[in-house]
Every structure is written in structure tokens, then in C-alpha cells.
Amino acid sequence: MPKEKGKSGRNPKLNPKTHCIMVHFDDSEWNDFLSMFEESGVYVRSVFLKAHFFGQKFKVLKVDKTMLDYYTKLSDFHAQFRCIGTNYNQVVKELRIYFSEKKAMALLYKLEKCTIDLVKLSREIVELSKDMEAK
Structure with a gap:
């Protein structure tokens, strides 16, 4: 439950992320993941993983x-x-x-x-x- 807004500090988030999952990759899986991540053009790996996991569409931008x-x-x-x-x-x-x-x-x-x-x-x-x- 978010805290009440005080006089100072940051505004509380409406939907705070409270659960964390850790994933371990071997070297080949890590290289595959990094290549997919770089092709996606997403700026954060966690956002890429969530989008990929929940089947959300994301664009692959290839820059020459x-x-x-x-x-x-x-x-x-x-x-x-x-x-x-x-x-x-x-x-x-x-x-x-x-x-x-x-x-x-x-x-x-x-x-x-x-x-x-x-x-x-x-x-x-x-x-x-x-x-x-x-x-």
C-alpha cells in the first residue's frame, strides 16, 4: 500500500513493483539474449524481458x-x-x-x-x- 504523500520527497508510485525474479544464463544463452535485446531497440533489459515474456509486441530496429x-x-x-x-x-x-x-x-x-x-x-x-x- 503506498504511503501518504508527505510534505517533502518523491510522489509515491501508483503501481509499485514489489516482486523480483532472478534469471541465470549460460554463455550461449546470454549471447543470444544480448543479440535479441540489441535488435529490439529497447533501452532497458528488464523492460525487454517483460515485453517478451508477456507476449507484447516490440519493434526490431536495425540501424545500418x-x-x-x-x-x-x-x-x-x-x-x-x-x-x-x-x-x-x-x-x-x-x-x-x-x-x-x-x-x-x-x-x-x-x-x-x-x-x-x-x-x-x-x-x-x-x-x-x-x-x-x-x-
């Missing part, structure tokens, strides 16, 4: 580490592209202010070549992403 790494690096790369776009605008403004028109046009020509290379690279990335998604 290579895809996760790929998307992480792709997101970082995209962030760098945004930074390049911001810097690009700043460079063009500075060229116009501090250089003569002829010198600014020569430097802009070099910048344009680099930009074309970046566009080609981004198209390759999009194609590789489509291939990866298809696989």
Missing part, C-alpha cells in the same frame, strides 16, 4: 552504421556548402570595393571556375546518394 555515417558526413558537407555561399557573397562585395574593375574581373573568373567545380561535385554527390538509396 554505414548509412548513418554517410548521412552524417553528407549533412556536414551540406553545412560547408552553405558557409561557402555566405563567403562567396562577402568575397564578391570585397572585390568590388577594394580592387579595380579589371583585377576584380580576373579574380571573379578564378572564383567562377572553383564554383563550377563545386557544382559538378554536388551533382556527383546527388547521384551517389540516389545510388546509395536504391541499394
